[in-house]
Amino acid sequence: MKNKNFLYKGLAITFLTGLSFSNMACSDSYLDDVQNSGSFNTDLYFKNEQQSFSALVSVYDILRKYSGGFENTVTFFNAGSDDFYSGGGNSNDGAGIQGMNNYMINPNTMPASYWKDYYQGIARANLLIERVPGASMSDDLKKRYIAEARVLRSLYYFELVRMFGNIPLILKSIKFDDDYWHIPQAKPSEVYAQIENDVTIAIPDLMMTSSGNDRGRITQGTARAILGKIYLYDKKMTEAAAQFAEVNGTPGGTSQYGYKLVANYADLFKVGPETADPYKFSTESILEVMHTNKGNSDWGFWGQGKDEGNSINVMVGPRSYSLKNIPNNTAPDIYSGWAFNTVTENFVSFMQGDPRLDVTVFNAKQLVADGKISYSPAFADTGYFLNKYLPTNALKSSLPGPAELNFRQNYIAIRLADTYLMEAEALGGAGGRAQALLDAVRARVGLASVPVSMQAIKDERRRELAGEGHRWFDLVRWGDAPSKLASKGFKSGKNEILPIPFNELPNTALKQNPGY
Numbered sequence: 062m063k064n065k066n067f068l069y070k071g072l073a074i075t076f077l078t079g080l081s082f083s084n085m086a087c088s089d090s091y092l093d094d095v096q097n098s099g100s101f102n103t104d105l106y107f108k109n110e111q112q113s114f115s116a117l118v119s120v121y122d123i124l125r126k127y128s129g130g131f132e133n134t135v136t137f138f139n140a141g142s143d144d145f146y147s148g149g150g151n152s153n154d155g156a157g158i159q160g161m162n163n164y165m166i167n168p169n170t171m172p173a174s175y176w177k178d179y180y181q182g183i184a185r186a187n188l189l190i191e192r193v194p195g196a197s198m199s200d201d202l203k204k205r206y207i208a209e210a211r212v213l214r215s216l217y218y219f220e221l222v223r224m225f226g227n228i229p230l231i232l233k234s235i236k237f238d239d240d241y242w243h244i245p246q247a248k249p250s251e252v253y254a255q256i257e258n259d260v261t262i263a264i265p266d267l268m269m270t271s272s273g274n275d276r277g278r279i280t281q282g283t284a285r286a287i288l289g290k291i292y293l294y295d296k297k298m299t300e301a302a303a304q305f306a307e308v309n310g311t312p313g314g315t316s317q318y319g320y321k322l323v324a325n326y327a328d329l330f331k332v333g334p335e336t337a338d339p340y341k342f343s344t345e346s347i348l349e350v351m352h353t354n355k356g357n358s359d360w361g362f363w364g365q366g367k368d369e370g371n372s373i374n375v376m377v378g379p380r381s382y383s384l385k386n387i388p389n390n391t392a393p394d395i396y397s398g399w400a401f402n403t404v405t406e407n408f409v410s411f412m413q414g415d416p417r418l419d420v421t422v423f424n425a426k427q428l429v430a431d432g433k434i435s436y437s438p439a440f441a442d443t444g445y446f447l448n449k450y451l452p453t454n455a456l457k458s459s460l461p462g463p464a465e466l467n468f469r470q471n472y473i474a475i476r477l478a479d480t481y482l483m484e485a486e487a488l489g490g491a492g493g494r495a496q497a498l499l500d501a502v503r504a505r506v507g508l509a510s511v512p513v514s515m516q517a518i519k520d521e522r523r524r525e526l527a528g529e530g531h532r533w534f535d536l537v538r539w540g541d542a543p544s545k546l547a548s549k550g551f552k553s554g555k556n557e558i559l560p561i562p563f564n565e566l567p568n569t570a571l572k573q574n575p576g577y
Contacts, residue, residue, distance in 0.1 A: 130364030282318030
């Protein structure tokens with residue numbers, strides 16, 4: 062099936078948009094209005110392969126929450142870590158990201174989209190799982206679509222449970238006459254049990270690997286990596302290590318799913334030509350979020366799930382950036398951005414002597430001192446910016462739509478070096494295989510072996526994955542957040558999970574998280 066724009070064409074239909082709990086808990090008159098005004102009837106949909114595929118695409122669309130829109134999870138959780146500040150124009154530029162930076166976040170400033178968007182994806186997955194069995198298409202294709210939806214639903218629940226803790230577990234479509242406002246929150250253990258089982262069930266029905274127009278879809282390798290990560294957070298280390306071993310294969314080699322570390326670390330963050338970009342879907346990519354400028358994303362629908370550009374790019378660029386007119390100026394030609402996620406001096410010091418420093422950090426401070434550039438220092442300016450996603454004028458879109466909303470760099474949510482280090486962690490940071498996994502990550506960038514230990518693995522994750530949105534969750538999982546983030550205001554027993562957005566609570570059975 063031809064699907065060159067696989068993740069780009071969302072399904073804009075009423076009953077596949079999902080509903081937040083705040084929208085569910087409404088008056089009968091509102092529900093009557095929705096029923097009468099809706100022009101789409103799901104009873105008439107899911108009739109064939111084309112319709113079912115469109116519905117599946119709409120489930121995938123939620124993956125762009127990682128890197129699309131102002132409230133993307135990468136810049137938000139970077140701001141909460143010890144490696145970055147919120148940055149931005151001023152201390153009020155984005156109440157949510159500023160609150161995450163200084164741990165003053167509360168139910169009113171917590172972005173509602175972190176709750177609503179993932180439940181939107183879950184609602185779409187639930188509907189597909191229920192309706193695809195009745196579609197006119199091959200049984201094998203039905204199984205694959207359902208399996209992909211199960212894994213995506215599990216991933217979205219995983220993001221919710223690690224952000225919010227106690228969350229409602231909804232596994233079927235909610236009708237307008239259902240008593241949805243009384244749906245209770247499930248215990249995290251119940252959510253983990255459900256999603257672990259769902260992914261396990263799904264794996265045999267997935268593609269072994271993907272290529273061509275199927276790139277970006279959930280495969281058996283992707284599902285095992287997601288399952289391993291879920292087990293790791295559920296503290297089921299033996300099970301996690303087993304799944305990661307299937308994904309990783311021999312450290313430094315090519316796994317059964319075709320995964321292999323790319324030779325050049327910097328290539329992970331390069332963007333090539335619009336057609337046949339050689340840097341997208343590399344051998345290291347396990348779960349990759351597609352972005353494009355072809356959707357002509359605009360302000361009217363930015364951040365609402367319909368925009369298709371990578372928003373990290375413009376967010377992390379220095380403000381009012383300009384090249385000095387001097388001979389042989391080798392400074393990069395950067396598109397002026399919004400100065401979010403400025404890098405901490407502590408991280409720059411930590412990275413001294415590491416070959417990944419220059420790939421990770423853009424040293425604007427030095428270029429200013431050398432007379433090569435100028436920029437306008439903004440909030441929490443350190444002179445250091447996140448280089449992995451820095452926007453350049455060479456990548457500025459020439460298609461309709463604001464350039465700042467249409468950068469096309471993909472975001473890799475899970476990559477092989479990540480799963481190497483997660484397996485080494487699941488192995489307890491000890492033993493020959495854990496040593497080999499750690500060595501492979503370091504050898505790729507020309508670093509010598511160091512004795513494997515949990516601390517060595519923690520340090521390597523900080524270096525290897527910096528700025529990719531993982532550090533905050535790592536610190537919380539390890540129990541290191543209270544000490545590492547104390548200077549930012551992190552409070553033990555409270556800030557390990559986030560406040561449920563206020564508007565989700567009225568007229569529901571939901572209870573706010575402790576301390577909020």
